[in-house]
Amino acid sequence: MLPGMADVYRALDDETRRLVLDELAVRDGQTLFEICATLATRHQRSLTRQAVSQHLAVLESAGLVVTERRGRTKLHHFDRAPLAEIAGRWPLPEETTPCAST
Amino acid sequence: MRLNLITLYVDDQRAALAFYTEVLGFVLRHDLPLGEDSWLTVVSPEAPEGPELLLEPAGHPAVGPYRDALAEDGVPLLQLTVDDLPAEHERLTGLGVVFTQPPTDLGTALVAVLDDTCGNLVQLVQPRPQGVGA
Numbered sequence: 001m002l003p004g005m006a007d008v009y010r011a012l013d014d015e016t017r018r019l020v021l022d023e024l025a026v027r028d029g030q031t032l033f034e035i036c037a038t039l040a041t042r043h044q045r046s047l048t049r050q051a052v053s054q055h056l057a058v059l060e061s062a063g064l065v066v067t068e069r070r071g072r073t074k075l076h077h078f079d080r081a082p083l084a085e086i087a088g089r090w091p092l093p094e095e096t097t098p099c100a101s102t
Numbered sequence: 103m104r105l106n107l108i109t110l111y112v113d114d115q116r117a118a119l120a121f122y123t124e125v126l127g128f129v130l131r132h133d134l135p136l137g138e139d140s141w142l143t144v145v146s147p148e149a150p151e152g153p154e155l156l157l158e159p160a161g162h163p164a165v166g167p168y169r170d171a172l173a174e175d176g177v178p179l180l181q182l183t184v185d186d187l188p189a190e191h192e193r194l195t196g197l198g199v200v201f202t203q204p205p206t207d208l209g210t211a212l213v214a215v216l217d218d219t220c221g222n223l224v225q226l227v228q229p230r231p232q233g234v235g236a
Contacts, residue, residue, distance in 0.1 A: 027206075031176020033215075034203050041208040049175070071217065072173040073202050 004063060008082040011062035017055050019043050021064065024078035031073055032056065105153055107143070110180055111160040111169065112220035115142050118157040121219055125197050126182075128155065155180075160221055169221050176202055178215050178225035187212040187228035 011017055016039070023038050024030060030038075036052050039045040047055075056076060059065035063082045068075050112118035119142060122128045128144035131154050139161075143154035160169070172179060184190045187205050191214055195201065202223060203215035212228040 027204075031202060031215075033176035033178070034206070037208060037213070038206075041210065070202070071200075072170065073176050073223070074174050 005082070005085060007058075007062040008064065008085070011058050011064055014055070014058075016045060016047065016052075017059055019045065020052075020055060020059065021078055024065070024076060028077050029068070029070075029075040031075060035076065107154050107156050108180070109156045109158050110222060111162075111165045112157045112218075112222070113160055114220060115140055115157055115159060118142075118218070118220040119144070122155070122157065125194065125199060157220075173221075173223055176215065176223065178223040180218075180222060181225045181227055184226050184228050187214060187226055190226060 019039060020035060023035060023042075032049065032053060035056070036047070036049055039047060039052065056065055060067065060076075064079060066077050066079050068077060110118075119130065119133075122144050123130060127147060129147050129150060130143075131145045131150075132141055132143045134141040139159045142157045144157065145152060145154050160166070169179070191201065191205050194216065200217045200219075201214055202217060203213070205212050205214045209230075211230055214226045215223050216226065218224050
């Protein structure tokens with residue numbers, strides 16, 4: 001296993017963190033305030049700002065989220081590179097059609 | 103009991119007056135010299151007798167850390183209601199206003215966040231009738 005991949009699996013093992021990645025996949029580069037608002041309104045998850053901040057820290061330490069400063073504001077971006085490691089480790093067989101169901 | 107005055111700390115009162123009147127479209131209500139600074143308030147043209155926004159100098163040492171921490175997390179300090187958020191977004195973007203959050207559908211409202219160039223993030227909200235969208 002590559003260094004840090006255990007952190008990636010651990011980071012993904014949480015529905016709230018997966019929802020955060022869902023939202024960043026829809027629109028990358030969001031503030032903590034925006035992420036809190038979308039979790040509360042779109043997903044009915046009213047977490048404290050501190051709790052969301054901790055989830056983001058877990059995603060960031062796993063390399064799935066990177067932060068960038070724009071002006072005085074900190075934006076969160078989804079980095080899919082660690083997911084490519086997973087797909088590379090267990091690639092789909094050539095002839096297999098990916099299952100469309102979720 | 104009534105709500106008549108809301109305080110917003112601004113880096114520069116004259117720059118703030120220009121932004122809130124010429125860009126956002128508020129109207130000057132009071133501009134009274136008070137030492138080096140002024141008692142400076144604006145009101146919405148839609149409610150000239152309504153609540154005044156006090157554009158207060160940000161000189162107090164507590165203001166900097168307070169606003170910096172909130173700006174870092176993208177927390178707006180003022181919320182303004184608009185009838186047509188996409189139109190306002192287009193109008194303001196055309197005037198050079200920077201949005202930290204583009205118009206976003208939260209189900210019960212459309213929201214966006216802009217930088218007022220005076221040290222604050224301001225949220226624009228277009229409420230949506232319940233049951234529509236979401």
